[in-house]
Amino acid sequence: MAGGGLLLGLIVVLVCFSQTCSAIITFSSLQRTLVITASHPQRLLKAGEDKITVTWGLNQSFSADSAYKTIKVQLCYAPISQVDRAWRKTVDNLSKDKTCQFKIVKTPYTTTTQTFEWKIEREVPTATYFVRAYALDADNQQVAYGQTTDAKKTTNLFEIQAITGRHVSLDIASVCFSVFSIVALMGFFFAEKRKGRKAQQ
Numbered sequence: 001m002a003g004g005g006l007l008l009g010l011i012v013v014l015v016c017f018s019q020t021c022s023a024i025i026t027f028s029s030l031q032r033t034l035v036i037t038a039s040h041p042q043r044l045l046k047a048g049e050d051k052i053t054v055t056w057g058l059n060q061s062f063s064a065d066s067a068y069k070t071i072k073v074q075l076c077y078a079p080i081s082q083v084d085r086a087w088r089k090t091v092d093n094l095s096k097d098k099t100c101q102f103k104i105v106k107t108p109y110t111t112t113t114q115t116f117e118w119k120i121e122r123e124v125p126t127a128t129y130f131v132r133a134y135a136l137d138a139d140n141q142q143v144a145y146g147q148t149t150d151a152k153k154t155t156n157l158f159e160i161q162a163i164t165g166r167h168v169s170l171d172i173a174s175v176c177f178s179v180f181s182i183v184a185l186m187g188f189f190f191a192e193k194r195k196g197r198k199a200q201q
């Protein structure tokens, strides 16, 4: 029995090493010890133009944890922008989670409050977002987190409008306008023609 237990332990350790243990971290197991805020000029932001200022630090209700080595701040999809999009799905198993896909900053952990100003990258798609920070240990594994929204991810959300989205809608608007003017012109032309014919009769 003891031999079996040892063997099992060895297998678990080996599996852990081969997968660097990332398989077993779940979001629900993390403590929310970080406080993070994101400030931005307005609720609707433009990718490639507007900036977000993030400020984070340890919640004073918790004592400093020596395991915290790095802070990774990310831009994350709010539930409303995840509906019907499997590629943005939230999975408790963090190695499969796709909620947070854009890196804002990754920096060594310090006990003092830190601030970073991030210009929204041009690739960010149109969606509703929030910001989350993870505290990583020496193995780059998540050990704690903090986020700008509540647990249900419904408060303090903001929207980003993608560059392409803006251009596409502008293009659609101009095409619609051209079609409208051609139709209007044709209508005017035929109306005039009919009027002319009536006058001849």
Ligand SMILES: *[C@@H]1O[C@H](CO)[C@@H](O)[C@H](O)[C@H]1NC(C)=O
Binding pocket: 023, 024, 093, 094, 095, 096
């Ligand atoms: C988490 O995902 C990894 C990688 O796909 C998988 O190997 C592991 O079994 C999963 N762990 C849990 C607890 O679901």
Ligand SMILES: *[C@@H]1O[C@H](CO)[C@@H](O)[C@H](O)[C@H]1NC(C)=O
Binding pocket: 035, 059, 060, 061
């Ligand atoms: C700090 O943590 C406590 C305990 O979890 C919580 O009640 C409080 O709201 C947190 N403070 C901030 C600013 O998030």
